[in-house]
Amino acid sequence: MAVSANRLELLQIADAVAREKSIDREIVIGAMAEAIQKAAKSRYGLDTNIQAEIDPKTGEINLRRLLEVVELVEDYSTQIALELARDKEPAAQIGDFVSEPLPPMEFGRIAAQSAKQVIVQKVREAERDQQFEEYKDRVGEIINGTVKRVEYGNVIVDLGKGEAIIRRDETIPRENFRYGDRVRAYVYDVRREQRGPQIFLSRTHPEFMAKLFTMEVPEIYDGIIHIRSVARDPGSRAKIAVISNDSSIDPVGACVGMRGSRVQAVVGELQGEKIDIIPWSENAASFIVNALQPAEVAKVVLDEDAERIEVVVPDDQLSLAIGRRGQNVRLASQLTGWDIDIMTEQEESERRQTEFLNNTKLFMDMLNVDEMVAQLLSSEGFSSVEEVAYVDMLEIASIEGFDDTTAEELQARATEALGRVEKELDEERQTLGVTDELREIDGMTTVMMVALGKDEIKTMEDFAGCAADDLTGWSERKDGETKRFPGIFDGIEISKVEAETMVMAARIKVGWVTEEDLKADEPAEEEGAEAEVVEGAEAEAADPAPVTE
Secondary structure: OOOOHHHHHHHHHHHHHHHHHOOOHHHHHHHHHHHHHHHHHHHHOOOOOEEEEEOOOOOOEEEEEEEEEEOOOOOOOOEEEHHHHHHHOOOOOOOOEEEEEOOOOOOOHHHHHHHHHHHHHHHHHHHHHHHHHHHHOOOOOEEEEEEEEEEOOEEEEEOOOOEEEEOHHHOOOOOOOOOOOEEEEEEEEEEEEOOEEEEEEEOOOHHHHHHHHHHHOHHHHOOOEEEEEEEEEOOOEEEEEEEEOOOOOOHHHHHHOHHHHHHHHHHHHOOOOEEEEEEOOOOHHHHHHHHOOOOOOOEEEEEOOOOEEEEEEOHHHHHHHHOHHHHHHHHHHHHHOOEEEEEEHHHHHHHHHHHHHHHHHHHHHHHOOOHHHHHHHHHOOOOOHHHHHHOOHHHHHOOOOOOHHHHHHHHHHHHHHHHHHHHHHHHHHHHHOOOHHHHHOOOOOHHHHHHHHHOOOOOHHHHHOOOHHHHHOEEEEEOOEEEEEOOOOOOOOOOHHHHHHHHHHHHHHOOOOOHHHHHHHOOOOOOOOOOOOOOOHHHHHOOOOOEEO
16 A cells, blocks of 8 residues: 555654654654544534544554444434444444544644644653653762853753753852853752753752762772762862771772872862861761861760760860861761860860869758868769769778768768658649659659649640650751750750650550550561671771861
8 A cells, every 4th residue: 555645744754753852753643643633623523522543654544433322312423322333333332432434634724733732732741751751860960961041040051852950059159150161960859840840950969079979989989988978068168988898998098099180070070179088987986086187186075865076176276176167067067967066175174173063062062061072072973962872882982081981871861862852843743733643654753743844744644745856855957057956854864765665655544555556566677687887997997087188
């Protein structure tokens, strides 16, 4: 069968559009068929159920009208009686559709324009879908493009098959782009929106620097060296923590390269951003000391529960440790995930002296002892009456100048003082209206009950409605800074896990949940869960200093 020129031209157009837009040929032919179908409806009636098909091999157009088989015909343009339907198809049943061919039609100007709009719309939708499918899996990659235009600081980048945007806050400060400039950026988000897929790029994202190092350092690409964390002040300074799986390879030296060639390639791409390459360590204190380089650290005190660390530096190192506008300590905090408090040796000495005087006064008031005895207790590290009351008596007796009799007397006085405090607190608890039933919860103390009463939590049901964060407080981290929100039990030593256990115990007692419910909700432990093993301990033991470029 010979193919007519019109049919051949139709297929050639479909092929050309498919190649130009890089979409499937079948999608283009389907769009053409839908356009013909819409044009046919405008001729035969919009209510008519018309089906158009284009043969992908010959280009032949088939128009058919679909009619629903019914018992009683109400609309002759869409329905057909069962008897007539069986004349066409003997096996037809009510609810089936039978088709009858329609004669070929000539397209008028309006019908052709309408068909063109349908084809353009369908092709554009297919193009957008393909762009989204292509780029959605490239999130986390670096891509290259050409600057198409700059609008109010936002850079529109031509990627060849689509456009992307670098928002003003995702460009490095003092970085200027002009039309035609080549640009390299990190894909951090791809969204499907009404106007088409939106591809968002960034040159300030920490992972942008990590990917650049992956491209420049073969050991990172091969998985021998791992980048554990990155912190950036875009355009100014950055810190990157690395570790090697192979003890024979120095991770810092590999990232720096011969005469700094590797790190300089990254610095050049980031507009001269200074980069500190830090050896990562499992030991939090060692890692934080490294992260604060080039400042020297005299001492660190960790609070693992609050993920806070106090760093003591020599007086002449304070400004270096903090950095310009707090940059060094801020980046170190972002890199390690710890809140870092920096103080000088003098400030620490003054704080310790203040604590010593406060503890001395506490023991003098509560234990009714002279200043000498109170100072001895403070100097030995005792900071509360509870410690004196409940510590092994031999520890007190071993203090120089004390004996067993003195230790026994001090513990008796401490116990008596705690009894007085407990009585006063219980009276305050009763005044606040906190019920006795709360004592049934394991771990609940009178101090806690008073704190709850001050917050209008007075019954078991009130307490059951609390969340652990309400009790212990919570922290929110934003822009490298952590803001602490106090809880009801602030100042009382209790962990979040302990608080959750107490709240669940209250919910069981008031009947909100049962112990069986809790057991059913416990996630099964994953079998064969692999613990992260970091090799190259020998390389860490040397604790090399970070390199700054």
